[in-house]
Every structure is written in structure tokens, then in C-alpha cells.
Amino acid sequence: MDLKDKKIVLCVTGGIAAYKAADLVSRLKKQQAEVFVIMTKSACEFITPMTLEVLSGNRVVTGLFERDFPWEVEHISLAKRADVFVIAPCTANVIGKAAHGIADDMVTTTLMATRAPVVMAAAMNTNMYENPVVQENIRLLTARGVRFVEPESGRLACGDTGRGKMADPAVICEAVLRAAADRDLEGLRVLVTAGPTREALDPVRFLSNHSTGKMGYALAEAAVRRGAEVTLVTGPVSLAPPAGVETVPVTSAREMYDAVLSALPKQDFVIKAAAVGDYRPVETADDKLKKKAGDMAVELTRNPDILKAAGERKRPGQVLCGFSMETRDLLENSAAKLESKNCDFMIANNLRTEGAGFGTDTNVVTILQRGAEPEQLPLMPKAELADCILNRLLAARKTQ
Numbered sequence: 001m002d003l004k005d006k007k008i009v010l011c012v013t014g015g016i017a018a019y020k021a022a023d024l025v026s027r028l029k030k031q032q033a034e035v036f037v038i039m040t041k042s043a044c045e046f047i048t049p050m051t052l053e054v055l056s057g058n059r060v061v062t063g064l065f066e067r068d069f070p071w072e073v074e075h076i077s078l079a080k081r082a083d084v085f086v087i088a089p090c091t092a093n094v095i096g097k098a099a100h101g102i103a104d105d106m107v108t109t110t111l112m113a114t115r116a117p118v119v120m121a122a123a124m125n126t127n128m129y130e131n132p133v134v135q136e137n138i139r140l141l142t143a144r145g146v147r148f149v150e151p152e153s154g155r156l157a158c159g160d161t162g163r164g165k166m167a168d169p170a171v172i173c174e175a176v177l178r179a180a181a182d183r184d185l186e187g188l189r190v191l192v193t194a195g196p197t198r199e200a201l202d203p204v205r206f207l208s209n210h211s212t213g214k215m216g217y218a219l220a221e222a223a224v225r226r227g228a229e230v231t232l233v234t235g236p237v238s239l240a241p242p243a244g245v246e247t248v249p250v251t252s253a254r255e256m257y258d259a260v261l262s263a264l265p266k267q268d269f270v271i272k273a274a275a276v277g278d279y280r281p282v283e284t285a286d287d288k289l290k291k292k293a294g295d296m297a298v299e300l301t302r303n304p305d306i307l308k309a310a311g312e313r314k315r316p317g318q319v320l321c322g323f324s325m326e327t328r329d330l331l332e333n334s335a336a337k338l339e340s341k342n343c344d345f346m347i348a349n350n351l352r353t354e355g356a357g358f359g360t361d362t363n364v365v366t367i368l369q370r371g372a373e374p375e376q377l378p379l380m381p382k383a384e385l386a387d388c389i390l391n392r393l394l395a396a397r398k399t400q
Contacts, residue, residue, distance in 0.1 A: 003033035009082040011107040014042020016157040017089035017123040017166035024169040025055040079113035084179045089123035089166045099137035117179040121149040126162030178225045186227035191267040192220045193274035195235030197253040202285035210358040211275035213237035222386035233259045253303035271321045311342030321345040355379045
């Protein structure tokens with residue numbers, strides 16, 4: 001999902017973190033949003049309106065009584081235009097005004113008039129942020145539906161160390177994406193598996209594969225944006241878990257098997273995107289295996305088949321989706337897996353197709369659905385593909 005055709009009103013208030021608004025505007029534009037910026041007079045002391053005008057491609061509004069533009073009731077116009085209303089950085093002053101209905105500048109009057117989802121990224125001195133008055137104001141606004149992006153801990157501009165730094169613009173951008181998303185998975189539970197498994201030979205070596213977890217993590221992120229309660233069972237990867245997702249880290253296939261079957265009964269959607277090792281060593285050495293003259297043979301045994309076990313335990317109304325990575329006979333092998341594992345969907349991709357496979361940010365897949373013709377999708381980012389998959393799973397659930 002991106003912000004294509006979405007209109008984001010970004011309000012920049014008077015704190016040193018105002019300079020980060022340039023990065024945030026740039027990120028929102030890269031998500032194909034149309035960005036309209038409002039700045040308080042204090043914010044203009046930290047970053048110039050011209051900077052944000054160049055980045056946003058729109059005139060920046062700095063006051064209620066500007067006359068150098070075609071006439072319209074500006075704060076009402078922007079309030080109606082917004083798909084998401086963002087205040088970043090959001091000072092203690094603006095939080096207090098918003099909590100108590102004070103509208104005395106362009107930011108607060110527009111905020112008062114909007115019906116769009118509101119995202120506030122607090123930024124201030126640690127003692128100010130922890131002040132009971134500020135915390136009570138945040139609680140009031142949260143109860144009214146405002147989404148807060150909590151500040152980070154670190155060294156602040158004033159020299160203090162503690163919580164108060166505005167969150168990274170990437171985190172705020174993610175909060176905007178979630179606020180803009182259709183909440184069509186609200187009330188549903190989604191289980192996603194991701195990444196590789198590792199089967200230990202000894203304390204140093206293991207058998208594994210090239211999976212990076214990008215597809216599974218994209219699915220978990222897309223599902224939580226759309227309102228689902230998401231459990232992500234993940235093998236060892238270098239990706240940061242999406243915010244708001246229950247993450248269950250595992251290493252081996254047997255650990256993943258136990259985690260999946262434990263969570264399975266409560267799930268509405270089960271999406272098995274992990275690349276699970278089919279075999280493991282019969283014995284794992286307690287000490288490092290030393291090199292010897294001649295060859296070495298390692299006896300392997302089968303790991304439990306997680307997808308098959310999920311298919312055998314699938315309850316009515318539960319939608320099960322597997323992934324099939326092949327190097328030849330893609331449709332034949334994937335169709336066989338669809339049937340033998342009792343899946344509703346199988347997402348098939350060929351490792352040898354350009355833009356598909358492990359470690360890429362894109363994928364090329366064919367979606368196999370029980371009782372339907374295979375659907376081949378074009379090359380697309382994995383984040384976009386995640387929404388395509390969820391759309392089809394949701395449609396299938398509605399017809400059950």
C-alpha cells in the first residue's frame with residue numbers, strides 16, 4: 001500500500017525537531033501523497049517555509065490572515081481536503097490547546113475543523129513530556145481517537161537525556177500509512193510465518209536457506225495497517241518487526257511448528273510465507289565438529305510439515321494460504337501442493353524469474369485458488385503484493 005491520491009495535511013509546530021519535517025515531507029511524497037503544509041510562526045524560526053514548499057510542491061500556509069493567494073476560507077478548505085491530518089513535531093502547547101478546544105492559529109483552527117484521522121508526533125523536553133498535565137492531555141486526545149507517535153529516548157537539544165525526541169520520520173510515515181488504510185481487517189486475526197529456519201549441525205554450523213523474510217514481513221505490516229490483530233512467527237532475519245505486531249521469534253522448523261500450531265485455533269487467516277527446512281540432522285553435536293581426513297556424511301531426517309499440519313487442523317471459516325518456491329514446473333508443483341496441503345490459496349513463484357525470489361524487494365507470482373483459474377500477477381513491490389494477497393483472502397472469506 002502507498003498513499004497514492006491521498007491528501008496529507010502536515011502541520012509543523014515550533015520545536016527544534018521542525019527540521020525533520022523536510023525528511024517527512026519527502027517520504028510522504030515518495031509514497032505518492034499530495035502534501036499540504038501548515039507552519040506556526042514559531043516553526044518558521046527553525047525551518048523556512050520555502051524549503052517545505054519546494055519539497056511538497058504546494059504553497060505553505062503560515063497564518064490565518066494571509067492575503068497573497070486566491071480567496072477561500074483556508075483552514076476550512078484544508079480541513080476538508082485532508083485524508084490524514086498530521087502534526088509533527090507536536091509541542092506540549094499544541095497538545096494542550098487541542099485537548100481543551102482552543103483554536104487561535106492556523107494549525108489549531110484547521111485541526112478543530114477536520115474530520116480526518118489525526119496523527120500527532122510529540123516532541124519536547126523530557127520533563128515536559130512526563131509532566132502529568134501533558135500526559136493527561138495525551139490521554140484525553142487518545143480517547144477521542146487521536147493517534148500518537150511516541151517520542152524516542154536519547155540526548156535532547158537542551159542537553160538532557162530521556163524521552164522526548166520526535167520519532168524518526170520513517171516511523172511517522174508508517175503511522176500515516178496506517179491512518180490512511182482501509183480498516184477492512186478490523187476484528188480479524190492473521191497469522192504470518194516469515195524467514196528461514198536453521199537446523200543446527202553443531203554449536204557453530206547449521207543448515208538453512210536464502211530467505212530474508214521480506215515477503216512475510218510485508219504481509220504482516222499490511223495486515224496490521226488494515227486493522228488486523230497480527231501474529232508473526234519469524235525465523236532469524238535482519239528485519240525489524242512491524243510495530244503493533246505480536247512477534248514470535250523461532251530458529252528451527254520444530255520450533256516454528258510448535259508456535260504455529262499453538263496460535264492456529266484463534267486465527268482467521270493463516271499465511272505460511274516462511275521458507276521452512278524440509279530436513280534436519282539426525283544428531284546435533286554438542287561440540288564443534290572438527291575437520292578430518294576424507295569426506296563427511298551427515299544423516300538427515302524429515303522435519304514436520306507445518307503447512308500440511310495446518311491444513312489438517314483447518315476449521316470452517318479459516319483461510320489457509322501457502323507459498324510455493326520452485327525452479328521448474330511451477331504451476332504443476334504448486335497445484336499439487338494446494339491440494340495435498342488442503343490450502344485455500346497457494347502463492348507460486350519461480351526463483352529463476354527476474355525480480356522474484358529471495359532477498360528482493362519485488363516479486364512475480366501466480367495465485368492459485370481452490371476452484372479458480374490461476375491468476376498471474378505482474379512484477380510489483382512485495383509491499384503492494386501483500387495487499388493483493390490480503391484482498392483475495394478477504395474476498396474468499398466473505399464468500400464462505
